[in-house]
Amino acid sequence: MKNIMDGSVRWKWLCLMFFILDLVFLVVLVSIWVIKDRQISHFTQPKCYTGIVEEANDNLETKDNDDVIAQLSHDEINHVMDYLHKQKDLNLKRVHEASISNSFVHAMELHTIPKQDLLNFLDNNGTRPIREAKVIMFRGDLAKPLIEEYIVGPLPNITYHKLANSSSKTTQVPYTLRPFSSFEFMAIYKYVIAKVASVARHVLLESYGATPMKCNNRCLRFSMTPISSAFLPVGKRKAWFWFAYDVEFYTLHPLDFQFLVDMTSSNPVEWEIQNVWYAKQLFQSLPEFLDQYKCKPINKTRIEFPTENQTLFSSLESRNPKLSELPQRPPRMFYPDGPRFKVGRNIIEYMSWKMFFRMSATAGLQFFNVRFDNERIIYELSMQEVAVMYSGYTPAARMLYYADSAALYGTRNRGLVPSVDCPENSQFVNTHFYSANEKGHRTYENAICVFELNTYLPVRRHRAYGRIGAFYGGLTTTVMVVRTITSVINYDYVVDYIFYQTGTVEVKVSLTGYLGTSFYYKEEDSYGAHLREHMNAGLHNHLFHFKVDLDVKGTKNRFETLDIGVENEPDPWFNENQIQQKYERNFKTSEMEAIIKYNFSTPKYLLVSNYNHTTMEHVPRSYRIQLQGISKQLLPQDYGFVNSVPWSNYQVAITRHRDSEEMSSSIYSMWDAADPVVNFRKYVEDDENIVDELSFFVHPFNYFDEDPSMRSNDAVRIVPKDKSKPLEGAVVERYTSEQRGTCLPELSLPDKMLAENSTSVFT
Numbered sequence: 001m002k003n004i005m006d007g008s009v010r011w012k013w014l015c016l017m018f019f020i021l022d023l024v025f026l027v028v029l030v031s032i033w034v035i036k037d038r039q040i041s042h043f044t045q046p047k048c049y050t051g052i053v054e055e056a057n058d059n060l061e062t063k064d065n066d067d068v069i070a071q072l073s074h075d076e077i078n079h080v081m082d083y084l085h086k087q088k089d090l091n092l093k094r095v096h097e098a099s100i101s102n103s104f105v106h107a108m109e110l111h112t113i114p115k116q117d118l119l120n121f122l123d124n125n126g127t128r129p130i131r132e133a134k135v136i137m138f139r140g141d142l143a144k145p146l147i148e149e150y151i152v153g154p155l156p157n158i159t160y161h162k163l164a165n166s167s168s169k170t171t172q173v174p175y176t177l178r179p180f181s182s183f184e185f186m187a188i189y190k191y192v193i194a195k196v197a198s199v200a201r202h203v204l205l206e207s208y209g210a211t212p213m214k215c216n217n218r219c220l221r222f223s224m225t226p227i228s229s230a231f232l233p234v235g236k237r238k239a240w241f242w243f244a245y246d247v248e249f250y251t252l253h254p255l256d257f258q259f260l261v262d263m264t265s266s267n268p269v270e271w272e273i274q275n276v277w278y279a280k281q282l283f284q285s286l287p288e289f290l291d292q293y294k295c296k297p298i299n300k301t302r303i304e305f306p307t308e309n310q311t312l313f314s315s316l317e318s319r320n321p322k323l324s325e326l327p328q329r330p331p332r333m334f335y336p337d338g339p340r341f342k343v344g345r346n347i348i349e350y351m352s353w354k355m356f357f358r359m360s361a362t363a364g365l366q367f368f369n370v371r372f373d374n375e376r377i378i379y380e381l382s383m384q385e386v387a388v389m390y391s392g393y394t395p396a397a398r399m400l401y402y403a404d405s406a407a408l409y410g411t412r413n414r415g416l417v418p419s420v421d422c423p424e425n426s427q428f429v430n431t432h433f434y435s436a437n438e439k440g441h442r443t444y445e446n447a448i449c450v451f452e453l454n455t456y457l458p459v460r461r462h463r464a465y466g467r468i469g470a471f472y473g474g475l476t477t478t479v480m481v482v483r484t485i486t487s488v489i490n491y492d493y494v495v496d497y498i499f500y501q502t503g504t505v506e507v508k509v510s511l512t513g514y515l516g517t518s519f520y521y522k523e524e525d526s527y528g529a530h531l532r533e534h535m536n537a538g539l540h541n542h543l544f545h546f547k548v549d550l551d552v553k554g555t556k557n558r559f560e561t562l563d564i565g566v567e568n569e570p571d572p573w574f575n576e577n578q579i580q581q582k583y584e585r586n587f588k589t590s591e592m593e594a595i596i597k598y599n600f601s602t603p604k605y606l607l608v609s610n611y612n613h614t615t616m617e618h619v620p621r622s623y624r625i626q627l628q629g630i631s632k633q634l635l636p637q638d639y640g641f642v643n644s645v646p647w648s649n650y651q652v653a654i655t656r657h658r659d660s661e662e663m664s665s666s667i668y669s670m671w672d673a674a675d676p677v678v679n680f681r682k683y684v685e686d687d688e689n690i691v692d693e694l695s696f697f698v699h700p701f702n703y704f705d706e707d708p709s710m711r712s713n714d715a716v717r718i719v720p721k722d723k724s725k726p727l728e729g730a731v732v733e734r735y736t737s738e739q740r741g742t743c744l745p746e747l748s749l750p751d752k753m754l755a756e757n758s759t760s761v762f763t
C-alpha cells in the first residue's frame with residue numbers, strides 16, 4: 001500500500017469518514033470567549049463553586065449495584081479478545097494486521113441483560129446477572145463471507161462463545177451488508193481512488209484544478225453514498241463515490257464527478273468501477289468515459305479551486321464587520337453553592353432523580369432504571385436510529401439514504417468543548433470502547449456532559465393581585481441536562497435528556513453541522529436550495545427513533561389514548577342542542593391498534609397507565625407521551641430504503657417488551673432494505689417504542705398525588721406582611737441559601753488546556 005499513496009494523505013482522508021471533525025466550532029466560538037478578565041480581577045469576593053473538567057467523575061460513590069449495566073471495562077475487553085484469539089477456528093486477525101478479507105473483531109459491547117433478570121436483581125435481592133459480551137465480527141475469510149454476532153461469557157472467566165441466536169434479528173449477516181469499516185476505506189483508497197486518481201488525473205486537473213492524490217494544497221476528497229440493497233440485484237453491494245474540494249468544509253464544495261463501484265466481493269481486487277457520471281452525462285465505464293473525454297465533443301466542466309480565506313462562505317471563521325461593537329461577554333452559568341447533581345461511573349443523581357446510564361457502542365447513550373422518589377418510571381430510554389433521506393437529480397444524490405448507526409454511535413460521541421457545547425462547569429464523562437475502526441481500545445474524551453440549567457421560564461407562577469387575597473407563588477424551571485453531540489461526517493446531532501423537578505423527562509434533538517449538497521444543475525431546483533453557483537443543498541428529512549420503556553408502578557401497564565372529540569347533545573338544563581368538546585379513554589389491546597399516525601382531526605393524549613394503582617379518586621396513574629415537532633414520512637410504506645426504517649411510518653408504536661426485541665434498528669440498516677436484519681414491522685405486542693423528530697416528553701399524568709415540584713427548594717413565595725394592607729410591604733420566602741451572598745464565578749475555559757494538548761477535541 002505504501003507505494004501507492006503516502007501515509008499522510010491516507011490518514012488525512014481516513015479522518016474524513018471516521019474521525020469527528022469538530023474543529024469548525026472551536027475556531028469560531030472559542031475566539032468569542034477569549035476576552036480578558038482584567039476588570040473583575042481586583043474583586044475580593046469568595047469564589048463560587050466551579051465544576052472541574054475531570055477525567056474520572058467520581059463525585060458520587062458507586063455502590064454495589066450501580067455498575068450492573070456498565071459497558072465492558074478495559075480488562076473485560078482484553079479477556080474477550082484473548083479468549084477469542086485463542087479460538088483457532090475463528091482465525092481472527094488483530095487490528096493492526098486485519099483487512100477486509102480477514103476475520104476480525106469489529107466492535108463489542110455488553111450483551112444486554114434480560115429485563116426480568118435485572119429487575120429481579122435490583123428489586124428482589126436476586127442473583128447478580130452474569131455479564132456477557134456481544135461481539136460483532138467480520139468474517140471476510142470464509143468461503144461465504146459474513147458478519148457474525150457472538151455472545152461471549154461469562155465475564156471475567158470466559159468459558160463459552162456462541163453465535164447469537166435471536167428470533168427477531170439475523171445474527172449471520174451477508175457480507176454485502178457490512179457496516180462501515182476503516183479496512184474497507186483503506187481498500188477503497190488502494191484499489192478505487194488510486195485508480196481513478198491515476199487514469200483520470202488529467203480530467204480532474206483540467207476540470208477542477210485538483211486531484212485526490214499527490215495534490216499539495218489543491219486536493220479532492222471523496223465521499224461515499226452506499227446504495228441500499230432495495231435498489232440492487234440480490235446479493236450485490238455497490239456505492240456511488242463523488243469528489244469535493246478539500247477545503248473548510250468539503251461537503252459544501254461538491255463536484256460533478258461521480259462513479260459507481262461494485263464492491264460485492266470481499267476481495268477488493270475484484271471491485272469494479274462501473275458507471276461514471278461527469279458534467280451531467282452518464283458513461284457506462286471508466287474507459288468509455290476517458291475515451292469520449294479525449295475524442296468526443298462532450299460537455300466539460302471548468303471550475304477553479306476555491307480560495308481559502310476568511311470570507312470563504314463555507315468556513316466557520318469569524319466574519320467582519322462584527323455584529324456588535326459591545327465588548328461585554330455573554331451571560332454565563334455557575335453554581336453558586338456547587339452543582340446539585342452527582343455523577344458516578346454509571347449513575348446520576350439529581351434532586352429526586354436517580355438513574356443508571358451508559359454509552360453503548362452501537363446505540364449511543366442509554367438510560368436504565370430511571371427512578372423518581374425511589375420509584376422506577378422508565379426502565380430504558382435510548383436512541384435507536386437516525387435516518388436521513390435525501391432527494392436529488394444526480395445519481396449519487398438520488399441514492400442518499402443514511403442510517404447512521406452504521407457508523408457506531410458510541411464512537412461518534414466525543415470531543416464536547418466546554419463553554420460552547422456545554423457549560424464550562426459541566427461534569428464531563430469519558431467513555432471507553434473497543435472498535436476496529438478506531439484501532440481497538442480507545443477512550444473517548446468528553447463524550448457526555450451533565451449540567452444543571454436554569455431556563456428562567458417559570459414552571460409555575462401566579463400573581464394574585466388587588467387589595468384582597470394578594471399573594472405570589474412561583475418556581476423557575478431548573479433542570480438537569482445530560483447531553484451528547486453525535487458528529488456523523490457533516491452533521492452534529494445535539495441530543496439532550498432533560499430531567500425536570502416535576503417528574504417530566506424531555507428528550508430533545510437539535511441539529512447542526514454542515515449541509516449535504518450536490519453540484520448544481522437546473523434540474524436540482526425542485527430538490528433543494530440553490531445556495532451558491534455550483535452548490536445545491538438537497539431536500540432531506542432527518543428521522544430519529546427513540547425507545548422508551550415506561551414502567552408505571554410496575555411492569556403491568558396498559559396503553560390507552562384519551563381521545564378528544566366533539567359531541568352534539570341536548571343541553572341537560574335547557575332544551576337546545578349544544579356542540580362542545582369531550583373526551584373518552586380508549587384502550588389499545590394490540591400492537592397494530594397502538595400505532596399512532598398523527599391526525600389533526602383526532603387529537604389525543606397517549607397514556608401508559610396502571611389500573612391497579614389509582615389516585616384517591618380512582619383515576620389510574622399514568623405517564624403521558626407528548627410529541628413535539630413530529631414529521632410525516634412521505635415515501636410509500638414499503639418502498640426502497642423505508643423497509644430498513646419501517647418505524648418512520650409511524651409517530652409512535654407501542655410494543656410489548658421482549659428481550660429479543662432489543663433495538664428497532666441495526667448497524668446494517670444502511671444496506672439491508674431487501675431483507676432487514678432487524679425488522680421493526682415484526683415487533684408485535686406491548687413495550688414502548690417512540691418515533692419522533694426534534695423532541696418528546698414523558699409527563700406524569702395523574703401519577704403523583706401532587707406535583708413533586710411543589711416540594712422544590714427553588715420556589716419563591718411573596719405574601720403581604722399584613723393581608724389587609726397588601727401594598728404596605730411583603731415578605732419574600734425563599735428556601736435556598738440566598739443568605740450566603742454573592743460570590744465570584746471562576747473562569748474555567750478550556751483554552752489554556754487546549755493550547756497544550758488538543759486531543760480531547762480533535763481525535
Ligand SMILES: *[C@@H]1O[C@H](CO)[C@@H](O)[C@H](O)[C@H]1NC(C)=O
Binds near residue numbers: 125
Ligand atoms: C439478600 O440475599 C442474601 C443472600 O443471597 C442474603 O444474605 C440477604 O439477607 C438478602 N437480603 C435481603 C434484604 O433480603
Ligand SMILES: *[C@@H]1O[C@H](CO)[C@@H](O)[C@H](O)[C@H]1NC(C)=O
Binds near residue numbers: 155156157
Ligand atoms: C476468575 O478466575 C480468577 C483466577 O482464576 C479467580 O480468582 C476469580 O475468582 C474468578 N472470578 C470469577 C467471577 O469466577
Ligand SMILES: *[C@@H]1O[C@H](CO)[C@@H](O)[C@H](O)[C@H]1NC(C)=O
Binds near residue numbers: 163165166
Ligand atoms: C436458535 O434457537 C432456536 C430455538 O430457540 C433453535 O431452534 C435454533 O436451532 C437455534 N439456531 C442456532 C443457529 O443455534
Ligand SMILES: *[C@@H]1O[C@H](CO)[C@@H](O)[C@H](O)[C@H]1NC(C)=O
Binds near residue numbers: 280281299
Ligand atoms: C451540453 O451542454 C449544452 C449547453 O448547456 C446542452 O444544451 C447539451 O444538451 C449538453 N450536452 C449533453 C450531452 O448533456
Ligand SMILES: *[C@@H]1O[C@H](CO)[C@@H](O)[C@H](O)[C@H]1NC(C)=O
Binds near residue numbers: 306
Ligand atoms: C477571498 O477569496 C475570494 C474568492 O474565493 C476573493 O473574492 C476575496 O477577495 C478573497 N478575500 C481576501 C481577503 O483575500
Ligand SMILES: *[C@@H]1O[C@H](CO)[C@@H](O)[C@H](O)[C@H]1NC(C)=O
Binds near residue numbers: 599600601602
Ligand atoms: C383523520 O381523522 C378523520 C376523523 O376521524 C378521518 O375522517 C380522516 O380520514 C383521518 N385521516 C387520516 C389520514 O387517517
Ligand SMILES: *[C@@H]1O[C@H](CO)[C@@H](O)[C@H](O)[C@H]1NC(C)=O
Binds near residue numbers: 556557612
Ligand atoms: C391487579 O390486581 C389484581 C388483584 O390484586 C390482580 O389480579 C391483577 O392481575 C392485577 N392486574 C394488573 C394489570 O396488575
Ligand SMILES: *[C@@H]1O[C@H](CO)[C@@H](O)[C@H](O)[C@H]1NC(C)=O
Binds near residue numbers: 445757758759760
Ligand atoms: C494529551 O491528553 C491526553 C488525554 O486527554 C493524554 O492521553 C495524552 O497523553 C496527552 N498528551 C500529551 C502529549 O500530554
